[in-house]
Amino acid sequence: MNDQHSDTPSPQPHVIVIGAGPVGLLLANLLGLRGAAVTVLEKNPALAGTTSRAIGITPPSLEILEGAGLVDHFLSEGLQIGAAHVMYTPGGHTLGSLTFDRIHDRYPFILSIPQHRTRTILEEGTRRFPSVTVRYEHRAEEYHERPDKGRTDEGRFDANSPTVTVRCTDGSTWSGDYCVAADGAHGETSARAGITHNRGSYRHRFFMADFRDHTDLGSAAYLWFTRHGAVESFPLPSGVRRWIVQLDRQAPGESNGTAPDLEGIVRQRAGYDLDRGERLWETGFQPSWSEAETFHRGKLYLAGDAAHTMSPIGGQGMNVGFGDAALLAELFTGDHHDADSAVHSRYHRVRRRAARSATRRAAAGMTLGTMRGYPASAVRNVLVRIALLRIFRPWIARHFAMLAFKAGEPG
Ligand SMILES: Cc1cc2nc3c(=O)[nH]c(=O)nc-3n(C[C@H](O)[C@H](O)[C@H](O)COP(=O)(O)OP(=O)(O)OC[C@H]3O[C@@H](n4cnc5c(N)ncnc54)[C@H](O)[C@@H]3O)c2cc1C
Incomplete structure (x- = not known):
């Protein structure tokens, strides 16, 4: 077993991201840009699949991609509706x-681009940052957390005293200050942390x-x-x-x-x-919806479909996930990176409101159209x-x- 972490204390946290879908990869870019160390663990081989799924990127998401320094890549490949x-x-x-x-x-x-191209551009974007690593064929199977030991006396993060540990099926373990489960609608990390989901499906x-x-x-x-x-x-x-x-x-x-x-x-x-x-x-x-009972517990944060799903009719799921990534990057790397503070519980409050609102809109649009x-x-x-x-x-x-x-x- 090898416990992987950086040797030098970092002023920015080390974040373990489970899942290299569009949300996990966008988060890795936004954190890399801010100097944070990121390890992305993905169970599948590099950029497997050509699934088209999410095709519409909305202006707020394009603003986020602009902030990540990637919007020009998207504009040059996408089609403007x-x-x-x-x-x-x-x-x-x-x-x-x-x-x-x-x-x-x-x-x-609205920029149209198939989801597999979105993932590829985001994955290539992570290569700009030496502090960001994407590990393919690493399936996370255990999540552990211990009380906040990741802080030095000066209040900085010390990667040698990590507070979260993720163990993969190959026996490797990965430690950091925070973990983000961006492992999609069928991700199991939230359940391992005892977080349940409310779910429902539509008849259409x-x-x-x-x-x-x-x-x-x-x-x-x-x-x-x-x-x-x-x-x-x-x-x-x-x-x-x-x-x-x-x-x-x-x-x-x-x-x-x-x-x-x-x-x-x-x-x-x-x-x-x-x-x-x-x-x-x-x-x-058959469209369905889900919502985690909380988007944040201790040092574990849920983002994208791991936190919420909604009817694909309306094309909002990935875009809401991009909003999650943007707020998480801000919270982890701002002046207030204390996971237990009120600032961090804002993540749950703000992003749940956004997800609920999008879920309602998607359902209303679908009901009207059908x-x-x-x-x-x-x-x-x-x-x-x-x-x-x-x-x-x-x-x-x-x-x-x-x-x-x-x-x-x-x-
Ligand atoms: C038919 C369809 C059409 C859609 N159309 C749109 C649209 O037009 N617009 C829109 O905004 N949204 C759309 N969506 C929704 C959109 O596809 C999702 O919201 C988006 O994929 C969510 O991204 P994500 O990164 O959260 O999760 P995912 O894309 O599901 O990525 C999760 C990743 O985590 C990995 N993973 C899972 N478990 C583990 C583990 N234990 N260890 C390591 N890795 C793990 C998976 O392999 C995967 O790569 C559509 C969805 C569907 C099904």
């Missing part, structure tokens, strides 16, 4: 449109796939709210487009184990012909038309772009 159109028939009848040109002075758009079901794009939809997002159900479509860089369809309770094709007929549903509800052979990535999901049949869909369409009247548009655009969600200000 400047408008969203809500339709109600395949024939192109519009309920209303939103433009994002006034939502932010530097970032008047969806299927999504990314396709080579041969449509005329350009760089705008499109939502079809039809009486048969919803279809959403978002552009991705490199000539790719994501299509998400609301499924029936018993989706076509599901009974015999094959993937749902997304192409047929898109043709019926949106009027576009997609080629099944051009599906680049696909997944089905109303089917008469009269529900007709009533919904009237509401959407009103919401997209010129006077409400700026507010709705800000809502869509999560502008109320700053790291410290949940809105």
Whole structure:
């Protein structure tokens, strides 16, 4: 067994981050920039997978990435979504449109980029900092904490007297002043620390796939709210487009184990012909939500999906996680790095409010978009038309772009 830590006392803490997802890697960058030592432990091999999942980066997140010195990489790879159109028939009848040109002075758009590229850029970003190490194929399996011994008489952190220890399945142990569980929705670290989650699931079901794009939809997002159900479509860089369809309770094709007929549903509800052979990535999901009873216990902090999950419809989960990372970096490296202080309990308070607010918004948007049949869909369409009247548009655009969600200000 080897207990790994720096030999020299550091004025900044040593943080162990469990999970090299987008949230853990962003946190590593933000801490590295502030001179903190960070060890990221990731159970999978380096940047495994090409999963697309989160594709929309909102202006508040772009501000955080700017602070991390990485926004130019994202802007050069991502595609800027400047408008969203809500339709109600395949024939192109519009309920209303939103433009994002006034939502932010530097970032008047939502940046579209697949999650695996986000992870790669963030991982490459960590290499700028000698104090940050990402250890792949290190699966954390035990978490221990002891009373605050990590402090010198001058109040500085001394990495030789660590207070948290994480043991991996290969027998290695990693010690530091704080631990952040950024190990995702199925992460086990919180349970090991005795933190429970409240959970629930929604009755809606969806299927999504990314396709080579041969449509005329350009760089705008499109939502079809039809009486048969919803279809959403978002552009991705490199000539790719994501299509998400609301499924029936018993989706076509599901009974015999094959993937749902997304192409047929898109043709019926949106009027576009997609080629099944051009599906680049696909997944089905039934949205759910979860919230940890606390986002912070002792020296352990939960961030991203480890702390909260929400319906992916609305595209907010990763962005809320980015807000968690930004506030944690500030708290760990500010003048007040005492995990037991009131300043640190602010993390739980502020980020839980942000997560709850995003969870409610995601659920409300999903409920509105998924109303089917008469009269529900007709009533919904009237509401959407009103919401997209010129006077409400700026507010709705800000809502869509999560502008109320700053790291410290949940809105
Ligand atoms: C279908 C779908 C679509 C989505 N679309 C959007 C969207 O458009 N916009 C948006 O903002 N969000 C979206 N989300 C949500 C988004 O994908 C998540 O919020 C985001 O991945 C959370 O990042 P994370 O870093 O917290 O967790 P994860 O991405 O889950 O990363 C956790 C990491 O921890 C590692 N790990 C787990 N356990 C251990 C262990 N014991 N030891 C070491 N490593 C461990 C895992 O291997 C993983 O790499 C979507 C989600 C889904 C499912």
